[in-house]
Amino acid sequence: MNYFSSDFKLGILGGGQLGKMLLFDTRKFDIQTYVLDPSNEAPCKIACDKFFKGDLMDFETVYNFGKQVDVLTFEIELVNLAALVKLEEEGLKVYPSPKTLKLIQNKGVQKDFYTEHNIPTASYGRFNNLKSLIVDILDSKTRMPFVWKCTEFGYDGNGVKVIREMADLDELPNVECIAEEMIPFKNELAVIVCRNPSGEIRTYPVVEMEFHPEANQVEYVICPARIDNIVADKARAIALSVSEKFNHVGLLAVEMFQTEDDEIIVNEVAPRPHNSGHYSIEGSYTSQFENHLRAILDLPLGNTDSKVAGIMVNLVGEEGYSGNVVYENIEKILGWNGVTPHIYGKKQTRPFRKMGHVTIVNSDIKEARRIAEDVKNTIRVIA
Amino acid sequence: MNYFSSDFKLGILGGGQLGKMLLFDTRKFDIQTYVLDPSNEAPCKIACDKFFKGDLMDFETVYNFGKQVDVLTFEIELVNLAALVKLEEEGLKVYPSPKTLKLIQNKGVQKDFYTEHNIPTASYGRFNNLKSLIVDILDSKTRMPFVWKCTEFGYDGNGVKVIREMADLDELPNVECIAEEMIPFKNELAVIVCRNPSGEIRTYPVVEMEFHPEANQVEYVICPARIDNIVADKARAIALSVSEKFNHVGLLAVEMFQTEDDEIIVNEVAPRPHNSGHYSIEGSYTSQFENHLRAILDLPLGNTDSKVAGIMVNLVGEEGYSGNVVYENIEKILGWNGVTPHIYGKKQTRPFRKMGHVTIVNSDIKEARRIAEDVKNTIRVIA
Numbered sequence: 001m002n003y004f005s006s007d008f009k010l011g012i013l014g015g016g017q018l019g020k021m022l023l024f025d026t027r028k029f030d031i032q033t034y035v036l037d038p039s040n041e042a043p044c045k046i047a048c049d050k051f052f053k054g055d056l057m058d059f060e061t062v063y064n065f066g067k068q069v070d071v072l073t074f075e076i077e078l079v080n081l082a083a084l085v086k087l088e089e090e091g092l093k094v095y096p097s098p099k100t101l102k103l104i105q106n107k108g109v110q111k112d113f114y115t116e117h118n119i120p121t122a123s124y125g126r127f128n129n130l131k132s133l134i135v136d137i138l139d140s141k142t143r144m145p146f147v148w149k150c151t152e153f154g155y156d157g158n159g160v161k162v163i164r165e166m167a168d169l170d171e172l173p174n175v176e177c178i179a180e181e182m183i184p185f186k187n188e189l190a191v192i193v194c195r196n197p198s199g200e201i202r203t204y205p206v207v208e209m210e211f212h213p214e215a216n217q218v219e220y221v222i223c224p225a226r227i228d229n230i231v232a233d234k235a236r237a238i239a240l241s242v243s244e245k246f247n248h249v250g251l252l253a254v255e256m257f258q259t260e261d262d263e264i265i266v267n268e269v270a271p272r273p274h275n276s277g278h279y280s281i282e283g284s285y286t287s288q289f290e291n292h293l294r295a296i297l298d299l300p301l302g303n304t305d306s307k308v309a310g311i312m313v314n315l316v317g318e319e320g321y322s323g324n325v326v327y328e329n330i331e332k333i334l335g336w337n338g339v340t341p342h343i344y345g346k347k348q349t350r351p352f353r354k355m356g357h358v359t360i361v362n363s364d365i366k367e368a369r370r371i372a373e374d375v376k377n378t379i380r381v382i383a
Numbered sequence: 384m385n386y387f388s389s390d391f392k393l394g395i396l397g398g399g400q401l402g403k404m405l406l407f408d409t410r411k412f413d414i415q416t417y418v419l420d421p422s423n424e425a426p427c428k429i430a431c432d433k434f435f436k437g438d439l440m441d442f443e444t445v446y447n448f449g450k451q452v453d454v455l456t457f458e459i460e461l462v463n464l465a466a467l468v469k470l471e472e473e474g475l476k477v478y479p480s481p482k483t484l485k486l487i488q489n490k491g492v493q494k495d496f497y498t499e500h501n502i503p504t505a506s507y508g509r510f511n512n513l514k515s516l517i518v519d520i521l522d523s524k525t526r527m528p529f530v531w532k533c534t535e536f537g538y539d540g541n542g543v544k545v546i547r548e549m550a551d552l553d554e555l556p557n558v559e560c561i562a563e564e565m566i567p568f569k570n571e572l573a574v575i576v577c578r579n580p581s582g583e584i585r586t587y588p589v590v591e592m593e594f595h596p597e598a599n600q601v602e603y604v605i606c607p608a609r610i611d612n613i614v615a616d617k618a619r620a621i622a623l624s625v626s627e628k629f630n631h632v633g634l635l636a637v638e639m640f641q642t643e644d645d646e647i648i649v650n651e652v653a654p655r656p657h658n659s660g661h662y663s664i665e666g667s668y669t670s671q672f673e674n675h676l677r678a679i680l681d682l683p684l685g686n687t688d689s690k691v692a693g694i695m696v697n698l699v700g701e702e703g704y705s706g707n708v709v710y711e712n713i714e715k716i717l718g719w720n721g722v723t724p725h726i727y728g729k730k731q732t733r734p735f736r737k738m739g740h741v742t743i744v745n746s747d748i749k750e751a752r753r754i755a756e757d758v759k760n761t762i763r764v765i766a
Binding site: 006023028029049290294299300302303327330331338339340341345346361363 | 686721729
C-alpha cells in the first residue's frame with residue numbers, strides 16, 4: 001500500500017487535541033486524513049484533509065464516515081462500537097480493533113479480562129446499579145474504603161470516587177459500576193505499548209506520575225520514572241503482556257500502580273495516544289503519535305528510546321476564570337531551557353478544562369524537574 | 384501582544400515546504416496564519432487558517448494580503464519588495480525587514496554589503512549584463528576560472544556556473560551578474576543565526592555539507608560539522624556578525640567556505656529557514672522553524688543546542704521518472720534507528736525536483752552517518 005502523497009485515506013474518529021497531535025505526523029508523511037467530530041471548533045479541523053461534523057455515538061454517522069476511508073482509527077474511546085464492528089466485518093481495517101475496544105470501553109469487562117488472563121489488578125466487585133452496590137455493602141461483602149468507578153463514559157477523573165463512609169455514596173449516579181479494593185501504592189506508573197498488525201511490538205520507557213503532596217492531583221509526568229530498574233523492567237513486561245493479550249494494534253497506554261512491596265498491578269488502559277506520552281514529542285526518538293500512525297498502517301515501528309529526559313505539565317483552566325483564554329506568563333516560560341508549550345486551540349477557558357500542556361526536556365532529569373516546577377508556578381490559564 | 388488562541392494573524396508569503404514546516408509550530412502554539420501562494424496545490428494550503436492564491440511578485444496582491452495581518456514574514460525571497468516597503472512604512476511589522484531583504488535579494492548588492500562591512504568573502508566583479516562581463520574577460524581584468532552567478536532570481540543551484548573557458552559562456556543568459564574568484568576550499572559550512580527585534584541573538588551549531596566525491600553534489604548535511612572547534616567558533620562568530628550588521632530579524636542562514644588554510648569566508652545568506660537547518664526538527668532542543676516564529680514575534684529564543692547528532696539527506700526526483708510520485712523502499716528505511724522522512728506533499732515528481740528530506744538522528748554521529756548512507760542508497764523517488 002502506498003500511503004505517501006497518494007489517494008490513501010486515513011479516517012480518525014474524534015478531532016480533539018490527541019487527533020491534532022496525530023495530524024502533525026500525517027502531515028509530515030503527507031498522508032490524507034478525514035476527521036469526524038461533533039464540534040465545528042475541533043482542534044483537528046485545520047490540518048486534516050476533510051472535516052466531517054457529526055455525532056461519534058451515532059451508528060449511521062460513524063458507519064457512513066468509515067465507508068469513505070481505507071483505514072479507520074479513533075482518538076477517543078466513546079465512539080459507536082456497533083458501527084465499527086460492522087465496518088470491520090465488511091473488510092475495513094479498523095485499528096484498534098472493535099474487539100479490543102469492546103473489552104476496554106466497559107471497566108467491568110476490562111477488569112474481568114485481567115482476571116481471566118492472570119494480569120495482576122486490584123480485586124473488585126461488579127454491580128449493575130447503585131442499589132446492588134449498596135446491598136453488597138450492607139451485607140458486609142464490599143468493605144469501605146473502596147474506589148467506586150462507573151463502568152462507562154467516565155473520562156479524566158470523572159466517574160471515579162473514593163468511598164470512605166456511607167455518606168460518600170449520596171451523590172453517586174445510579175449506574176453500572178465497580179467497587180475496587182484500595183491498594184496503598186508508592187507510585188503511579190504508565191507504560192505505552194505500540195504494536196502493529198504484523199506483531200512487531202515495542203514499549204516506551206516507564207513514566208511516573210508525580211502527585212501534589214496535598215492536593216492528590218497529578219502535577220508532573222516524568223520520563224524516565226525515578227524507580228528501580230528491576231521494578232521498571234517488571235512494569236514494561238506486564239504492559240507488553242497486556243497488549244499481547246488484547247491482541248492490540250496501535251498504542252495502548254497501560255496505567256499501573258507500584259505497591260508498597262514493589263508489586264506492579266494494572267489500573268486501567270487506554271487504547272490510543274495518551275497524556276502520559278506527550279513528553280515523547282520532544283523527548284523520544286519517535287513520538288507516541290508517529291508510532292501510533294506507523295502501527296495502524298503496519299509500518300515498522302520507530303525507536304521508543306528517549307533522546308533526553310522529559311517532563312510534562314498539564315495546562316488546565318484556572319479556577320475562577322471563564323471566557324476568552326489568556327496564557328499568562330507564557331512569554332516568560334518560553335525563555336527557559338527546553339520548554340515547549342502546546343496550546344490545543346480551545347478559544348474558551350473554564351475551570352479545570354484541559355487547554356494544553358508544557359514539555360520540559362533536558363539531558364539532566366533533576367534540572368528538568370526544577371524547571372518544570374518553575375513552569376508550573378509561573379504560567380496561568382486565565383481569561 | 385497575545386498570540387496564543389487569539390485574533391492575532393501571522394501572514395506568510397509563500398506556501399512551500401518551508402512554510403509547511405513553519406506551520407507545525409504555529410499549530411503547536413495555536414497562532415492564526417494566513418498564507419499567500421500562487422499555487423492551489425501549495426503544501427501549506429492545509430494547516431493554515433486561511434489560504435490566498437496569488438502572485439508573490441505582484442504589488443497589489445502582496446500589499447492587500449499584508450493589510451489583513453498583524454505580522455508579515457516570508458518563506459521565499461522572491462516576493463514584491465516595493466509592497467513590503469510600503470507596508471512597513473505604514474506601520475506593519477514585516478520580518479525580516481524589506482531593508483534587509485533588499486540587501487540580500489540582489490547578489491551584487493549582497494557582495495557589496497560584505498565588502499563595506501569587512502565581512503570576509505571571495506573577491507568579485509559586478510556586471511550589468513553578459514556583454515560587460517565578456518569585455519572584462521577580454522581586457523584580462525576578470526580571469527578564468529571564476530564562478531558566474533546571476534544576481535537575481537537564482538535558486539538552488541540555478542543561476543550559478545563555473546566558467547573555465549570562453550565556451551562555458553555560450554549558454555549563459557544575458558542578465559546582471561557577478562564573477563567571483565574561485566577559492567579552493569576544504570569544507571562548505573553553514574550557520575543559522577536567529578535574532579529577535581529586541582536584539583536577542585543565538586546561533587545554531589556549525590553544519591557541514593558533505594559532497595559526493597565525484598558528482599560535486601551535496602549529499603549530506605551533518606550537524607555538528609566534523610571540524611576543529613577553533614574553526615567552528617570562528618564560523619559562528621562571523622555568522623553572528625553578519626546577522627548583526629544586516630540588523631536581521633528572524634532566521635539568517637549563512638553559507639560559508641572553510642578555505643585550505645582554515646579561513647572562513649562568507650558565500651551567501653538566506654533570510655529564512657533553510658535546508659541546512661532541517662535536521663533541527665529532530666536534532667535540536669528548538670527547531671529552526673520554531674525559532675523563526677519566536678524571533679519574528681519577539682518572543683524569547685529557544686535553545687539552539689542539539690539533543691543528538693543529526694544528518695539530513697534530500698529526497699529529489701530520480702532522473703528518468705515523471706508523474707505520480709512513489710517513494711520506493713520508504714517502508715524499509717522507516718525500520719531503521721532514528722530515521723524520519725519528511726514528505727513535502729508534491730503529488731508529481733520530475734527529475735531533481737525537491738520532494739522531501741530524511742533526517743537521521745543518533746547519539747553517535749558515526750552511526751548516524753552510516754545509517755544516512757544506507758538511507759541514501761535505499762530510498763528512491765520514482766513514478
